[in-house]
Amino acid sequence: MIRAIIWSCMIGSLLLTAGCAESWHQGQRHTVWNHQYNAGYGSAPVYGGAGYWWNPFGYYGPGYGWYGGGSGGSHHSSSAPAPRPTPPDNAPPQFQKKY
């Protein structure tokens, strides 16, 4: 019984540590993204670094996938992206942020 408790605590600690590490990577990834967006690098996601691989179910934004960027190329539209609508003056500040 004592052995079972010890094993359970060990596995719990391991999983908790892994969870915290993922969360840190998540924050790190978005810090990098924000910097790149602010620098005007466009909306393409980052394909390198730890942040790209950690989340198997993750969504990597509008630039990723069969029709958007990736490495395929043949299905990517060559036309420029449609311009975003200009937010009205009474729009909340969240929608007036440049990204």
Add this chain to the structure above:
Amino acid sequence: MASIRYVRSRLSVVSLLAVLLLAPVASEAEWYAAAQLGGNFADPIRNVRGSGSLAGLEAPNFNLKTSPAFGGKLGVFPNHGILGIELDVSHSTPHIKNLDDVPGIHLSVTNIGPSVILRYPGMTWQPYIGVGPALLVAHLGRSTTTESDTQVSLGANVLAGIRAFVTPKVAVFTEYKYTDSTFRFGGAFGPVGGFDGTYRAHQLFMGLSYHF
């Protein structure tokens, strides 16, 4: 004559299914109740789009804070078998972080999820996995930019864990749960409109269960 035979065969199949499904529950079933405590590690709310009069507008991702999470479970394994169902309710507060100079917003999420559970029914160790729909009740707090708003959305839960019995009826467990849904706060900005966004969260729990 043929139709009577058809109806009889159908009734037999239905009866057999009912007996197979319900009899074990009624006679030999392992019920359990659990309490759990852990953390909620939410991805940013992505694909943030305006709704109402804000339709067509997009906003940057809303980063969410890591928060504590707690909840409970009630489940049953018919005939002490490998397949069971459980109802899991958990609550967390992944507040929206400030967006540059735009202050953060209080957010609370209650996840109500019935799941189908598949386990290895070991004497001491019981690893398990589960999947099921999720009903997410999310409440957005009032802030300098938002109105108080509550929404209910459908989503999905996927979970995996391991349970260890410390007595014949009491077990400790640790569990990982992944949740995916779309929030639709239609009144977040009052009469102006609201926003939709993709919510994805990883939760890690430790808990204690009692098996009847």
